[in-house]
Amino acid sequence: MPKAGIDQEILAALEARAADHGVDVVAVEVVGATKNPCVRVYIDHADEEAETITLDEVAAETGWIGELLDELDPLPAAYTLEVSSPGMARPLRRERDFSRFAGNDVTLTTTEGRRKYTGALKGFEEGAVILEADGEQVRIPLDQVKKCNIKPDFSAQKKK
Numbered sequence: 001m002p003k004a005g006i007d008q009e010i011l012a013a014l015e016a017r018a019a020d021h022g023v024d025v026v027a028v029e030v031v032g033a034t035k036n037p038c039v040r041v042y043i044d045h046a047d048e049e050a051e052t053i054t055l056d057e058v059a060a061e062t063g064w065i066g067e068l069l070d071e072l073d074p075l076p077a078a079y080t081l082e083v084s085s086p087g088m089a090r091p092l093r094r095e096r097d098f099s100r101f102a103g104n105d106v107t108l109t110t111t112e113g114r115r116k117y118t119g120a121l122k123g124f125e126e127g128a129v130i131l132e133a134d135g136e137q138v139r140i141p142l143d144q145v146k147k148c149n150i151k152p153d154f155s156a157q158k159k160k
């Protein structure tokens with residue numbers, strides 16, 4: 001199975017159990033060599049109002065994620081499991097992500113037409129991501145979004 005298919009298989013299995021643990025599976029990616037890949041799972045609190053997930057909370061959730069992957073056995077070889085928070089460059093993939101993080105600057109790549117956009121995320125409506133990019137509003141159908149991440153803002157950080 002191609003890596004993208006494995007990503008989706010793992011994501012679906014994790015999402016089916018994530019609510020029982022009070023977490024949201026933000027993204028899953030399988031990277032690295034076929035012989036010894038790395039499965040990266042990004043999680044956060046299911047409650048959108050909660051603070052960002054802590055390292056201790058991530059560590060506590062890693063157990064059930066590892067057990068589920070052992071049951072699923074999605075890869076033919078040994079792999080490394082990495083579970084972490086989504087970080088400042090949080091990936092966005094679902095309708096609710098685009099609505100929740102409206103107002104943030106994002107980088108977005110598409111599968112068709114213009115390939116890359118950087119701009120202000122305006123939200124999501126009628127099946128499309130709405131961006132303000134290069135002085136104009138752009139509508140990108142969700143099924144054409146290949147990848148979208150929040151662009152980290154370091155301006156609030158103290159300068160040395």
